[in-house]
Amino acid sequence: MGVLTTVDEEAEHTRIARQAFADAGVPTQRTRLITGRPLDVMARLADAAYDVVFCAADPREYAQYLDEALRLLRVGGLVIFDHALAEGRVGDPAQRDPMTVAVRTLVNGMAQQERAKAVLLPVGDGLLAAQKIDVGDAEVSEG
DSSP states (O other): OOOEEEEESOHHHHHHHHHHHHHTTOOGGGEEEEESOHHHHHHHSOTTOEEEEEEOSOGGGHHHHHHHHHHHEEEEEEEEEEOTTGGGTTTOTTOOOHHHHHHHHHHHHHHHOSSEEEEEEOSTTOEEEEEEOOHHHHHHHHO
């Protein structure tokens, strides 16, 4: 069995999550709840030690989250971003607000990503999921 690690800037959210896990009977050694700025915390986490990284944060920082997530993930692990359709604005080139541009840049950039293979799922406000691949395998499959 694994350990669920969560990171949230809001101490109250962490407190509520801790209580919810306790109420559900989840053993404390199965969760690690960290309060702090996610990018700061992620920078201190171990390389290639995680199977899934779910990013539900400020979309304007998604490019930084992607870099950190790919460092944290084992080969075969998944990084998932929410709000990948930005309420339908991503597909509309006329939409140029900073959040939409950041999400659009992430979605378009994933198509060029050599370290991961991605899929955009039209679920809710969109999920962008990418599996970390072994760069050696990518070179073999392309050749």
